[in-house]
Amino acid sequence: MSLEPVVQHLPRLQVPPPEGSAFLDMVFDPTRGTPSLPSRWPQSFSLPPFMRWREEEQGDVPRNGLRFGLDAERWEPSTFDVLSDFEPLEFVKYVYRDRKRRHLLIVQRPFDSPGDGEPIIIRPHSPPTSLLRRAEEVDPDDDTIWIHAQTYLDELKIELAKLDDMDPRTQGRRFFARLNRHTSDTLWTRIEEQCLGACSPQDFVDPEIVPDYLTTREAIRGRRTSLENQIRDRTYLDDPPTPAVGAPARTEYQHLNDLQAKLFGELSTANLERAFEQFTNGDLRLPMPLTGAIALQPSSGFYFLWGEFWMLAQGLGMAPAEGLRWARMLVLAQEIFVHPYAPVGIPGPNRDFTSYSAGTFRASEMLDENGKDLIRVQYPDPTTLNFRTWLSTRFGQNVRNHLGAI
Numbered sequence: 001m002s003l004e005p006v007v008q009h010l011p012r013l014q015v016p017p018p019e020g021s022a023f024l025d026m027v028f029d030p031t032r033g034t035p036s037l038p039s040r041w042p043q044s045f046s047l048p049p050f051m052r053w054r055e056e057e058q059g060d061v062p063r064n065g066l067r068f069g070l071d072a073e074r075w076e077p078s079t080f081d082v083l084s085d086f087e088p089l090e091f092v093k094y095v096y097r098d099r100k101r102r103h104l105l106i107v108q109r110p111f112d113s114p115g116d117g118e119p120i121i122i123r124p125h126s127p128p129t130s131l132l133r134r135a136e137e138v139d140p141d142d143d144t145i146w147i148h149a150q151t152y153l154d155e156l157k158i159e160l161a162k163l164d165d166m167d168p169r170t171q172g173r174r175f176f177a178r179l180n181r182h183t184s185d186t187l188w189t190r191i192e193e194q195c196l197g198a199c200s201p202q203d204f205v206d207p208e209i210v211p212d213y214l215t216t217r218e219a220i221r222g223r224r225t226s227l228e229n230q231i232r233d234r235t236y237l238d239d240p241p242t243p244a245v246g247a248p249a250r251t252e253y254q255h256l257n258d259l260q261a262k263l264f265g266e267l268s269t270a271n272l273e274r275a276f277e278q279f280t281n282g283d284l285r286l287p288m289p290l291t292g293a294i295a296l297q298p299s300s301g302f303y304f305l306w307g308e309f310w311m312l313a314q315g316l317g318m319a320p321a322e323g324l325r326w327a328r329m330l331v332l333a334q335e336i337f338v339h340p341y342a343p344v345g346i347p348g349p350n351r352d353f354t355s356y357s358a359g360t361f362r363a364s365e366m367l368d369e370n371g372k373d374l375i376r377v378q379y380p381d382p383t384t385l386n387f388r389t390w391l392s393t394r395f396g397q398n399v400r401n402h403l404g405a406i
Contacts, residue, residue: 022070054068108292
């Protein structure tokens, strides 16, 4: 996990506060990073004159949000920088509230427009009865605004049920929804915080697949830094040696290996490869109109860790027979990912893991099938002699070209 906070630029707030506004909330996707409190990083945080930090208000705000006092008479169009703990945030919306904390107006950017896209103004509304609430402490008039973790999962379930089986994206969307539920330590943490000890993340993440979610979460957290360091070696080595791995770490790797192999094995090789190509191209992005979140897309350059995991699994001798083909699939998809999710104005050699985020997505840079084919034809079959060495070298080239500043 990165050691430094991530500075992010939010979309310009151009919609003035309605009469009676006293607070401004910033709401983020609960499955991504955690916004840092400005008081923790005062040297890096400044506010426009019409806003003020209210430490005492944060107790009523979920971890995926921030609340500021508002002097509506001094309001002017503004941009904001916020900090995230270790991984990029995904901004969803601004919310104006009155002195009783009732929402007055929601301002959300379009689903397919990055940066300063024209805002969408959403009038206050109550959640429909079809959106289930599973925690009594959630305000029924406010749960879709704050996007509590269980609200996110409930709406995702509703949107997945609406999908057309004839749509070529449907299988990939269902696969990545399942993969995310079983491997997102951030999502589990949000659910634990919301449950306040009254329920278990297993109530939300299909316990028949992940009965030991704590083991999975700790394995993900424990191995992330090692995988990051291994990728950093690729900035100067074409084919880094497999590191020595002790028994505890090997147990964690094996747990993650078995979990991913089980989930990957639910699709045929061709369908799995297509799903990852769609995912990294932004084809699977699924807008959720009630909460305003966008599900089923990469969150950051940490996507590269997937490829590193399966390269390392090969070196450790724990990968299944399909492991090298999966590594090929994941490294190839890196070259798709860096088109629609590339940050504007930052050359590849100057980017790090956090340069990429859901907020840097640009629909205009998505690849069509011809564009994907130009990448596919460069990758030989995994049965080719010395293919693992070739793939490791290609991985290193991808890192130097697109993650050169890690």
